[in-house]
Amino acid sequence: MVLLITAVFLILLLSIVIPLIGLKLKHSSLRKISLILIMLACLISIFLSLQVLLGKDISFQIFVSGTAFSMLIDSLAAFFIIIISIVGFCVSIYSISYAEHFESVKKRNFLVSLMALFILSMMFVVISHNLLGFLFFWELMSISSFLLVLFDYEKEETKKAGIFYFVMTQLGTIFLIFSFILIYINTGTLDFTNTSLSPFLSSILFITLAIGFGTKAGMVPFHKWLSYAHPASPSSISALMSGVMIKVAIYGLIRFLFIISQQQLWWGIAILIFGTISALLGIIYALKEQDLKRLLAYSSIENIGIILISIGLYMIFTYYSLPAIALVALFAGLFHAFNHSLFKSLLFMTAGSVVNATHTKNIEKMGGLVKNMKYTSLLFLIGAISISALPPFNGFVSELMIFQVFFKSNSISSPLIKLILMISMSLFALTSALAAACFVKAFGIVFLAVPRSKEAKEAKEADKFMLVGPAILAILCMVIGVFSFQILNFIGEKAGVSFDLPNLLWISIGTFIIGVIAYLIIRNIGNKHSRVSETWGCGINSQNSKMEYTASGFSEPIVTIFSSIYQPKKINKPTFYDSKGVIFKEGQASLSLIKFFEEYLYLPPLKMVHYISEKLYKIQNKIDLDSFILYIFLTILALLIIVGVVIR
């Protein structure tokens, strides 16, 4: 088994190095080889993790710069390796032709090698069982994703996104380092052994862990970087980042929750509340978004919120010692993480081919792409259906499991907790409905009706590989959705958990039969032939794209309903011909929504630190020598006083 792991490591290492060798080589053979190598590595790791899921865990040691990192692949790690390798497999297929879209050859090679490094570091984060090892690969993951976010650095907004992303990851890593040190001091060993701390210390540990992993996962107060980093990075990378990297953060949170022994109630409630808020805010911001990839980024925040809700439920139910329901909640969270990684990377990849075809990210400029990008729109539709949790697909199953856990919350004793659960359930329902609305808007505005710009009209279908990658994911979504009952029962037996899920297989067979019968009946009753003519425009014969509904128009009712959250500011500056302001000449109107987190949460501390550093630099940067000598004189006096005091 260890042989396989070393094989995976070597193959990935090779795929990092190969493109770097031929950095200047024009033709893409080197890149293709390394991508195929990545695919091979992913397949081996899928086989490996299936072995672990069925058989027993694998533990081994690797030596990095003198210190031994102990590695362990248990069922939790294996589950996340499956996620990483499936998405890695499909993204590498996708980027065989996606990488060719970049103009300079060096960039293409760099993209492929950094992607291999990114996948390698994520896999090793998941399997490392040692505090230092975890931190080692965790920072490696952040650095490689940082370099990837900074990929097309010419654009101004990529630079801003890169800096914002780096600063937020660095902030998260500090809290992680602090919590690891806290654990290391208490347990004495660097390996993951469960720690029992005083209540005060363990809640500090919990807070730092939550902030550390929350920043990386995109929990609400720390989610802002996601909405900048994902649109800025290349689509194959943002598929990997929001599909997989966020799940690695969730893996970290779960792994360390297993470690802390006495857990307090308020932890579970805090995670639940933050999860609900991130779900609600995530989807609400996604609804108002005009940038396609930012819309998907915000919907990742929403899905992360849902996963955090299930983790919060798991912690609450374990606190009330109801293991059966708790395990169902945990499996719901993991299953949703798996589903989300599938359909989110599917959506990002298809969005990537759309952005490539129309050379813009603004959905107000797209439209009518379904005419000449048939397969991409079909794949995006499947992704949209499964993300808005509609029945035959996998998104529905995990949300159904979460609802069932909510419905079982009657067995909890304390009424206050039940009330919180009920409110979070209703908000959760609201988010899943809003998600449906958001993706109707996304699919409808981007693909349907009349193209709104020249590029949208001439958009060509993405080439072969950019369809094969997402297609695999789409098929997976359908298969897992339909066979969910069988898969989960199989896992349930192994883990001793019973899910009472409806057997979607039977239901889909039933629907299929009814569908065929209905189609036959309708075909011979109804009139056979059909005709194509102009859309009804109340008598105007030429229907142009201006008369169509736009994205902001579509989300306008929801913006007015949730205006307390959006705080929309309508600004219009009309100019008139006459002084009395009667005959209107021209004007400019704009609707700006509040950037709450940026203006109130991130900027004030930054301004304060800037102010301090400005003041500090002024003191140090005087031209003359005297003030420096004066500082030294005063420090020497101070030191002497200390000496006088210390020496008795």
Place this chain on the structure above:
Amino acid sequence: MILAIIIIILLAVSLIVLFSRSRKTMNYVTVLHSLSIILIYSYLLLRFNLPISVLKNNYLMLDAFSIYEILIAGIIFLLAAIYAEGYIKSLIHEKEFNKTNIKLFYLSYNFLLFSMVLVFSSNNLALLWIFAEITTILSATLIVTLNAKENIVAAMKYVFITSTAMLFSFIGLIFLFAASKSVNGVSTLNWDVLFSISQQISPQLLFFSFIFMFIGFAAKSGIVPFHTWLPPSHSKAASDVSALLSGVVLNIGIYAIIRMYVLIAPTSMGPAASIILMIFGILTVAVASLSMLVRTNLKKLIAYSSVENMGFMLIGIALGNMFWVLYYILAHALVKALLFFSAGIIHRQSGSMKAGNIKDILKLQPLACFGLIIGSIAIIGTPLFPIFFPKFYILTSLAQSSLLLCLLVLFFLFVAAGSFIWLIINLTTFQGKEKIEKYRIYLSMKIPIIILIVILFILGVYFPQGLQNLLKIITLKLTGN
């Protein structure tokens, strides 16, 4: 015998430099000089059992710690010499460096290397003090060689602040000298003797002299209240020289502080001394990382990051975690040299260090930018590079003493990392409007950058066993654990 060899080499080198006409031979000889230093001392390290006393009244004595520091200095000097070959040629080309300066530059370069070797090998603290003074003077001349006017102001500040503070450490020496008399009659300043009798010396007097010594050598290594000379002099000096200053000359201060702290640590005043070191260390990390935040000048930013790293080493010393502090010194010297070398190339390309007028540098000098990015990622302490492990372990021992301080230091490291990346990204991604022609960079300037990047990658992933044993021997001798 060893001292004789070194002096002969130095004389030969300086004679050749004085009389040779062509710059190439001068540079060639300097490279040979630093290479020979490395070879001699690594031979000594491997063959002889340490410590070896050089002079009869063992004023000069080589033990594992001093050879380790000499080797670091030798490596950085060698790389700087290789870098200087191309760098000085381009400076002359730009007429920033006239003929007379070259002789002065190479002479003071070699004498600085010689005095560095003497500093690290001097067992007698007074000798250590004197050679430290000489290094101050020599590095001041090196700063002034680039005959831009404001270098004089920077050099003046450097000389004044360091030498006045060093006077105070001489007072500390005098007190130490008087204190050692009280033990067995004969008063001595030889470190090994002092180390053996440090228990018997009255702790109060020892603490008194430690404080005065600390003032002097803190100024030498840029600890906060005394660091004000460091940013102007390192950013004004030629990049080659500032790589030397940051990488190696600052180590003298840390070396002396370790030597002194080891004397006082086992005594009853040891905890008081470590508290003072801790206070200064945290103050340095705080002030340096905060004032890094709004920098637009790249070399000033790198200078402030040296101040911050010195503060972090001070914290490591105060906690008694010597093993990782020593490794940190090596890693920091290498990364700092890499940063300054790449900054040098960028300076040659765009003529100024301000973020505003460095335009589309990534296309014009890809290697320099790559070196800068790798250097900045390494200095922040990310995994693939050597600073990650020492940073983690020092923070762990800091957390063992107090959690709050650990969080505070982590926050300041975060501010430093944020400011570093903010400037590096703004620098490398700034798009210029008009077409800028590519500045011809000589191969000899590129070799050290490539070597350093390779060394950093290797060190980051593989901790050589030989180095580990060497560091264990030193820590065993210094702190006995």
Place this chain on the structure above:
Amino acid sequence: MISFFLFAIVNILVVLILAPFYISLIKKVKALFQGRKGPKLFQAYYNLLKLFKKESIYSTNSSFIMRVAPYINIICSIVAILFVPLLFIPDNYFGFGNIILFLYILALAKFFMALAGLDAGSTFGGMGSSREMSISSIIEPIVIIIFATLAFVYNSVNFFEIFGATSVGLVHASLWLLLIPLIIVLLTETARIPIDNPETHLELTMVHEAMILEQSGKNLALMELSSGVKQVLLMAIIINLFFPIGFNLPLSLIGIGTSLIAFLIKSIILAISIGIIESFIAKSRLFRLPIIFAIAFLLSLITLMMEMLL
């Protein structure tokens, strides 16, 4: 196995036949209240047959969505029928009957109807689907809270078990409080007056109608039929939950017959009451709806809390 098969056929036939009847019944009741004679009771059947005969016209800008949406709608409605037992409960139900699945199947139908609205590229379709999606996303929490209360009271998530319990006379007193939010949900889902005006083609008031404006011929018929079916299902839920008198009698021809007649009577009364509600209330503005939904949400939450906490 056989009882489920019988149940499936009976349920589908009954609902499909009755669906158009209620549409024209409600129209008749409203007309009478407005002093008009109103259409014949079977007018809806004639409309459907006429539409089936007509050829279907597709807009130039529309894609496969426009062609597929009607079929998905009708199939989802028929499958949804299997979830709500009208007359009797079969002994095993093969995973059908899960409340959330029932809701999300209806949501799937709505999803495709909204997409079809957007597909034609006309302003009416876009406006209809945007309003439909925002209204349905606000009503969702209320529906979930209602079914959560049911799940708590009968601690099961399945219609078959819930109706099994109610038919045995285990009607909880506090459930009557749920009647009002359920009726509001019924009015919203079937696009009745206070939320949406089904008859007019005035873009100010129509929401549901706007989405199917572009449909024609057999597609329009399918859309009408599926909305009729949805209406019957929701009425059946209310009837079987609150007035389970002639429901789930022992399995025999007479039993099914009597429960059919009982269901007919009860549903006619309910349809007439819906007509009465419609003619007495004016349509409220779009942005006043959240107030109505907030009241419904509060009511259902209080019943839920009463159920849980006491």
Place this chain on the structure above:
Amino acid sequence: MNPVLIDELLKISLVLLVILTTIIISRRNLVSLINVYSLHSLVLSFIAILFFLSEGNYTFLFAAALTIISKSVLIPILLRWTKWHMKIFTDIEYHYLKPVSSIFVSLLIIIFSFFIFSKIKDYLGLSSLYYFGVIIGFSLVMIGFMIIFSRRKIIVKIIGYLVMENGVVLLSLFIGEMPLLIEMMVLMDLLVLVAITCILGFGMDSSMEEFHKKLNPFHNWFNRRAKK
């Protein structure tokens, strides 16, 4: 020479030293400053001779000779040479401390060092006179340091540094005689240091502020406009 006379002479010369330092502080023009400094080093070498007389150790004699040659003769010549080249006028501008307040500060420094050294008095094991010498030596160092940061002209800063140097030598004389080699090395390094600073000072030809203004004249012009 009988020891009592030597102790008296030592006391007188110490007091003389303190008075000379206060004169240095209060001087306005540069020329007299250099003369007072050479007088100051003469008194210092006289103390060294006294030590030779009381303890008969030849290192003292040699140290005294060294101080006379270097500090009262060589360095003043060097200073005068740089002053002549720099053509700076006699006026010494002050920064932070006017002469009167700097005298008060030096008084405070003497009291302060008295308080500090009383703590380690018994550990040093010195006679009360030598102890007084140590205090004067240390306060000389601190006063020299104060001169550096309270005068604008570079030349006066160098003199301040030299006064510190004298303080250190005085301290080392009183506490315990340093081996000859180290004395010699210290003096040699001092000479080199002063030479360097003079050359640098010559390049900068008066004080840092004017030099900076001369360097980038537009700097202040720009600031003034920015501030307006």
